Structure formats: structure tokens, C-alpha cells
Amino acid sequence: xxxxxxxxxxxxxxxxxxxxxxxxxxxxxxxxxxxxxxxxxxxxxxxxxxxxxxxxxxxxxxxxxxxxxxxxxxxxxxxxxxxxxxxxxxxxxxxxxxxxxxxxxxxxxxxxxxxxxxxxxxxxxxxxxxxxxxxxxxxxxxxxxxxxxxxxxxxxxxxxxx
Amino acid sequence: xxxxxxxxxxxxxxxxxxxxxxxxxxxxxxxxxxxxxxxxxxxxxxxxxxxxxxxxxxxxxxxxxxxxxxxxxxxxxxxxxxxxxxxxxxxxxxxxxxxxxxxxxxxxxxxxxxxxxxxxxxxxxxxxxxxxxxxxxxxxxxxxxxxxxxxxxxxxxxxxxxxxxxxxxxxxxxxxxxxxxxxxxxxxxxxxxxxxxxxxxxxxxxxxxxxxxxxxxxxxxxxxxxxxx
Numbered sequence: 001x002x003x004x005x006x007x008x009x010x011x012x013x014x015x016x017x018x019x020x021x022x023x024x025x026x027x028x029x030x031x032x033x034x035x036x037x038x039x040x041x042x043x044x045x046x047x048x049x050x051x052x053x054x055x056x057x058x059x060x061x062x063x064x065x066x067x068x069x070x071x072x073x074x075x076x077x078x079x080x081x082x083x084x085x086x087x088x089x090x091x092x093x094x095x096x097x098x099x100x101x102x103x104x105x106x107x108x109x110x111x112x113x114x115x116x117x118x119x120x121x122x123x124x125x126x127x128x129x130x131x132x133x134x135x136x137x138x139x140x141x142x143x144x145x146x147x148x149x150x151x152x153x154x155x156x157x158x159x160x161x162x
Numbered sequence: 163x164x165x166x167x168x169x170x171x172x173x174x175x176x177x178x179x180x181x182x183x184x185x186x187x188x189x190x191x192x193x194x195x196x197x198x199x200x201x202x203x204x205x206x207x208x209x210x211x212x213x214x215x216x217x218x219x220x221x222x223x224x225x226x227x228x229x230x231x232x233x234x235x236x237x238x239x240x241x242x243x244x245x246x247x248x249x250x251x252x253x254x255x256x257x258x259x260x261x262x263x264x265x266x267x268x269x270x271x272x273x274x275x276x277x278x279x280x281x282x283x284x285x286x287x288x289x290x291x292x293x294x295x296x297x298x299x300x301x302x303x304x305x306x307x308x309x310x311x312x313x314x315x316x317x318x319x320x321x322x323x324x325x326x327x328x329x330x331x332x333x334x335x336x337x338x339x340x341x342x343x344x345x346x347x348x349x350x351x352x353x354x355x356x357x358x359x360x361x362x363x364x365x366x367x368x369x370x371x372x373x374x375x376x377x378x379x380x381x382x383x384x385x386x387x388x389x390x391x
Contacts (some may be wrong), residue, residue, distance in 0.1 A: 004235035011227060012219040019218050033227055047320045104214040122176060123211045129178050130282065139343050139363070141331075141370030145177075150167050155207055 003043055007036070013125065017057055021064050021121040023109060031067070035060035052062075057125070057135045061117055068113055092130045107157035115150030118143055166190045166197060167317040171374045174206045180283075203289050268340055276307075276328055277341050284341035286332050294322055294332055298386065300379035308348075311368055311376040312385065320390045323364050331367045334390045345369045 014035065019028035022099050037057050039046075108116055121132040122143075135144040166187055173179045174187050174315040221391035238325045276290035280307070287295055304310060310323035321333040332339035345363055368376075377385065 001339060002235060004231050007231050008223075008228065011223045011231070012221070014219075015223060016215050016218040019333070020215050022279070025218075029227070033230065036230050040230070066182070068349070104211060106186055107209075119211070123208050123391050124215045126212070129173075129176065136321060139367045141342060145370050147227075148172060149174060150209060151204065152271060154211075155203060 002011070003046070007054050007056075010056070012035075013053065014056055014060065017110075017120060017125055018060060018064075020108060020124045021061070021117060024105075031060060031064055034063055040051065051131070053129075054131055054135050057121065058137075061135065064117075065113065104158065107154050110157055111150055111153055115146050115153065118146040119150045119154065122147060165318045168200070170196070170317045171204055174201065175208055181337055181382055211251050217278040243295055246263075247295070268277045276326075277344055280338075284286070284289065284344060286339035286341055290326075290332075292338060293324065295390075296386065298379065300382065313368065313372045314374065315371045315378040318373075320385055321368075321369055324358075325361075329361070331364060331371065334369070342371065 015029065015032045018032035018035065019025055022028035022031055031152060035056060038059050042059070064105065074102065108119070111119065117136060118132060121127045121135060127135065129140055129143055129147075133140050138146075170179070170183065170187055174184060179187065191201050255366055276286060276288055278282050278287045279285070285291075290307055293305065294310060297305060297307070297309045299309045299312060307326035310321045310325060312320065315321045315333055319334050321331055322339075323329075323331045325347045327347050329345050330341055330343040332341045334340075345362065
């Protein structure tokens with residue numbers, strides 16, 4: 001099977017991953033397009049026999065992180081990272097103080113990047129912890145703690161904590 | 163109260179628990195309505211998120227994206243150039259694990275290395291398993307494998323950091339030690355160095371896993387006495 005054939009087969013999932021990272025669908029498609037261009041240019045760096053999807057998830061994720069950093073430099077209007085961290089840390093104690101956001105997109109956007117990418121890979125893309133940790137280049141323990149904090153924040157933001 | 167924490171509930175929902183732990187969580191959930199509700203909440207969250215984004219993967223891919231890939235298929239010759247180890251950025255992790263794998267394989271020759279794979283999980287074996295089972299950090303002389311910290315992980319269970327030809331952290335699961343991390347170590351047969359190049363990364367793993375503080379020598383010996391249960 002050719003590289004392009006395999007790439008076409010996973011395109012719908014790549015596009016979904018891009019959407020789950022991005023602010024809106026248009027940004028998601030831009031990100032996906034940029035990741036495709038980079039993957040095609042760097043195709044001889046992909047090792048046949050390894051997972052093509054994981055490789056491009058990683059390319060896409062790195063582009064997204066670069067872009068997010070550039071945005072943060074450009075506009076300091078972003079909430080500081082600690083504010084995002086706080087969302088992740090807020091536990092049951094703070095439920096009465098939380099803001100009800102019922103929209104999944106908005107809740108995902110409110111997550112710190114490191115939690116959002118972990119949630120996207122495992123809950124949306126269905127990767128195993130091992131695969132997701134490899135894509136993100138972090139130890140399993142780091143991945144699982146991000147999943148715990150990210151989920152806590154999502155539940156709070158989406159008003160799922162009955 | 164039970165010793166089932168959020169991370170274990172979540173791992174159950176994500177299909178990441180081994181059989182023994184899964185049964186333990188199932189039992190605890192059956193006995194505890196509050197825990198059952200949290201489990202249901204995590205299941206709902208996963209379904210809701212997956213369901214929210216699922217339709218995107220069902221849509222036709224935009225023409226521009228498809229064209230980009232199809233165009234590439236036409237201009238790139240069918241015979242690809244030989245693989246080059248040029249991509250150290252994207253290939254770095256693969257390269258590192260390959261190098262580590264080679265060194266793991268080479269250590270003990272035909273007996274197999276200190277780490278084996280069981281269902282895709284790294285499990286300590288041979289001398290490493292022996293050291294994790296029996297060696298106390300307070301009394302290890304000039305052993306080839308050094309035990310560093312012994313600690314309880316979040317959610318329960320013992321973990322130990324180690325250094326030698328391979329450095330990392332392993333946690334007790336059932337009768338074995340699951341290796342959470344394996345990195346090139348400070349070396350075998352050399353005097354113990356306080357700081358191997360992998361130390362910072364091992365410490366990051368310890369930080370991510372640890373519940374409280376590492377135990378002292380007495381508690382370490384007591385845990386060994388109980389077979390790390």
C-alpha cells in the first residue's frame with residue numbers, strides 16, 4: 001500500500017483530531033492541512049511498520065503547540081497558564097462556584113493545552129495510554145495525571161457533576 | 163471508604179486496567195453507590211466527548227485536503243528512497259527506544275533482558291525483578307542494580323525506582339513489576355553515581371506517580387516482608 005493511500009484512509013480521523021484541538025472547525029481544517037503538508041514533505045522520516053496515524057498526530061500536535069505559543073506571544077490577552085491549571089485542579093469542593101458551560105467545544109477550549117491534547121487522543125481518538133504517551137512524548141504517569149485533571153475540569157465545566 | 167481513586171475509575175473506563183485490578187474496582191463499585199455514580203459519570207463523559215466529535219470523521223474530507231494527498235501521489239516516484247536516519251526530531255523517540263532495546267537485549271544475551279513484554283506491557287524479569295522483589299535501598303552493597311526510592315503510588319500499590327544498565331520506575335501489579343519507564347541508566351559495574359543522565363526524567367515519573375513521600379528503610383523492609391501487597 002502506498003503512503004498516500006494509507007494517508008487518505010486516516011484523513012477523516014486526522015481531521016477529527018485537529019478539530020478537537022482547535023477553536024473551531026475552520027481552524028481545525030487549517031491545522032489538518034498544515035500537518036498534511038508537513039507529513040508529505042517529511043514522508044521519508046516515517047518508519048514503515050510504525051503507526052502512520054500516531055506519527056501524524058504527533059506532527060499535528062507539535063504544529064498546534066507552536067501555533068498556540070506564537071498566539072500567546074502575539075496577544076497577552078490569554079489567561080495565564082496558572083489560571084488554566086487551576087481549572088484542572090479544581091475538585092469537588094469548588095463545584096458550587098463553577099460556571100455552567102454545556103458546550104463540549106467551549107469546555108475543551110477552557111482546558112490547558114496539555115490536558116486537552118491528552119483528552120483528545122484518549123477519549124476522542126481512542127488511543128491507548130501507551131500510544132498517547134508516545135505521541136505526546138511524556139511518561140505514562142504524566143499522561144494519566146493529565147487525564148484525571150482534564151476530566152475533572154471537563155465534568156465541572158460541562159455541568160456533568162450530578 | 164475504599165482505596166479506589168479517580169485514576170483507577172478512569173483507567174477502567176478507558177479499558178486500561180489489568181484483569182486483577184479491574185475485578186477489584188468492579189467489586190468496590192458494586193458495594194459503593196457513590197463510587198458507582200462517579201464511574202457512570204466518567205463513562206458518560208467519554209461517550210459524550212467521543213459522540214460530539216465522531217460525526218467529523220464521517221464527513222467527506224474537503225477537496226483541497228484530498229487533492230493535496232492525491233497530487234503528492236502523482237509527483238512522488240513510486241520507488242521510495244532508502245530509509246535515512248535523518249529525522250532525529252520525529253524519529254528520535256523511535257531511535258532512542260531502538261538503542262535502548264538493543265542494549266536491553268544485549269545485557270544478558272540469550273536469557274532475555276531485564277525487561278520482557280507481556281501483552282504489550284513492560285514487565286521486569288531476571289535480575290531486575292529479583293532486585294525489585296528483594297533488594298533494600300538501605301543494604302545493597304555494590305549490586306549491579308541499585309534501588310532508589312520506594313513509595314506508594316496514587317491509588318495504592320508499591321513502586322520502586324531503579325538504576326543500573328537501565329534506569330526507571332516499576333510498580334507492583336499482582337505478582338510482578340510493571341516497568342513504567344525504562345531509560346539508559348548510570349551503568350552496570352560502575353560506582354553508583356548520584357546523578358545519571360536519566361535521573362531527572364526518572365524523578366519526573368516518581369513525582370507523577372507518588373502518593374505522599376518515599377518510605378524509610380523500616381517501612382521498605384516491612385513492605386518487602388508482606389510481599390509488596
